[in-house]
Amino acid sequence: MKKLHVLLPALLILAMLIVVLPGCDKEEGQVFRMADNHPDGYPTVLGNLAFADYVREHTNGRINIQVYNNSVLGQERETIEMTQTGAIHFIRVGINPLTVLNPQLNALGMPFLFRDRAHKFRVLDGPIGDEIRAMLIPQNLYGLCWYDAGFRNFYNSQREIRTPADLQGMRIRVQESALMMDMVRLLGASPTPMAYGEIYTAIQNGIVEGAENNWPSYITAGHYEVASFFTENQHMASPEMILVNTSTWNSFSEEDKAIIYAGAAEGARVEREEWLKAEQEYEATARASGNTITTLTPEERQLFVDALAPLYDQPAYAELADIIQRIRAVE
Numbered sequence: 473m474k475k476l477h478v479l480l481p482a483l484l485i486l487a488m489l490i491v492v493l494p495g496c497d498k499e500e501g502q503v504f505r506m507a508d509n510h511p512d513g514y515p516t517v518l519g520n521l522a523f524a525d526y527v528r529e530h531t532n533g534r535i536n537i538q539v540y541n542n543s544v545l546g547q548e549r550e551t552i553e554m555t556q557t558g559a560i561h562f563i564r565v566g567i568n569p570l571t572v573l574n575p576q577l578n579a580l581g582m583p584f585l586f587r588d589r590a591h592k593f594r595v596l597d598g599p600i601g602d603e604i605r606a607m608l609i610p611q612n613l614y615g616l617c618w619y620d621a622g623f624r625n626f627y628n629s630q631r632e633i634r635t636p637a638d639l640q641g642m643r644i645r646v647q648e649s650a651l652m653m654d655m656v657r658l659l660g661a662s663p664t665p666m667a668y669g670e671i672y673t674a675i676q677n678g679i680v681e682g683a684e685n686n687w688p689s690y691i692t693a694g695h696y697e698v699a700s701f702f703t704e705n706q707h708m709a710s711p712e713m714i715l716v717n718t719s720t721w722n723s724f725s726e727e728d729k730a731i732i733y734a735g736a737a738e739g740a741r742v743e744r745e746e747w748l749k750a751e752q753e754y755e756a757t758a759r760a761s762g763n764t765i766t767t768l769t770p771e772e773r774q775l776f777v778d779a780l781a782p783l784y785d786q787p788a789y790a791e792l793a794d795i796i797q798r799i800r801a802v803e
């Protein structure tokens with residue numbers, strides 16, 4: 473009996489642990505999946521992690537967003553579709569592949585539209601950005617915040633590009649977006665849509681000669697290894713965003729929605745800060761690699777602006793005149 477006296481507290485503790493241990497599982501809260509196609513350390517991934525951490529902390533672990541980056545849940549288009557069905561709950565995605573769902577989103581990808589980064593974020597963080605975030609609700613996607621993705625530029629494996637004439641006849645990989653195809657066609661090149669994850673091999677095997685993207689993607693996806701000519705022509709500054717499946721969103725209480733919304737703002741703050749660092753770091757990597765990095769003269773850059781200006785008058789984009797005009801009017 474004496475022994476039992478000694479043993480009882482120990483048994484009690486053991487029993488408590490057994491009860492508490494599955495409770496630890498419960499502490500994992502409700503698990504949600506978030507997709508991103510970029511690797512560890514990429515600015516968007518760091519933003520996503522800051523978002524998930526904020527939400528986990530502020531809900532005491534009840535809402536646990538797990539970030540699956542590196543395309544482990546699929547290529548961008550598949551993961552957008554999975555977020556629409558709710559198989560994935562959150563996604564970080566660029567604006568261009570979303571334009572098939574609502575062509576109004578093309579407004580943000582129009583060439584040479586934003587005057588600079590500050591103008592872009594005044595538009596995105598203001599009423600126009602709010603309006604666009606809500607545009608995909610009929611497609612089961614709701615935008616929570618805006619991420620930076622810098623400027624997109626052309627690069628290729630063949631020759632230096634200084635003017636649109638240098639792009640003539642070149643096969644250029646584009647995102648699966650009509651706007652991207654029309655833009656590349658206007659420059660006299662031949663657009664080839666394909667998934668991001670296929671570009672490296674496609675350039676390496678000569679299926680396409682080039683692609684276009686920002687500094688961080690050029691380096692982290694390894695494209696700089698197979699496309700050594702990079703021209704900083706900055707034809708578009710389409711942003712990126714975090715989207716949530718609308719049923720998932722509607723399942724949250726108003727209080728939790730406010731936390732998730734604040735968490736997305738924190739994710740965006742971190743991403744935009746990391747973006748500026750990454751741009752500098754990866755530009756330096758590109759320059760140090762011995763690749764041909766071309767900075768255009770204002771006259772050369774103007775040739776790209778002029779070549780793409782007719783896009784604004786094509787019927788598909790003329791429909792965007794109102795929103796484009798409002799974007800331009802933002803001080």
Ligand code: GTR
Nearest residue numbers: 565566621647668685686689
């Ligand atoms: C990157 C973007 C990716 C993907 C990629 C592409 O800049 O962050 O989400 O859209 O471009 O060209 O497919």
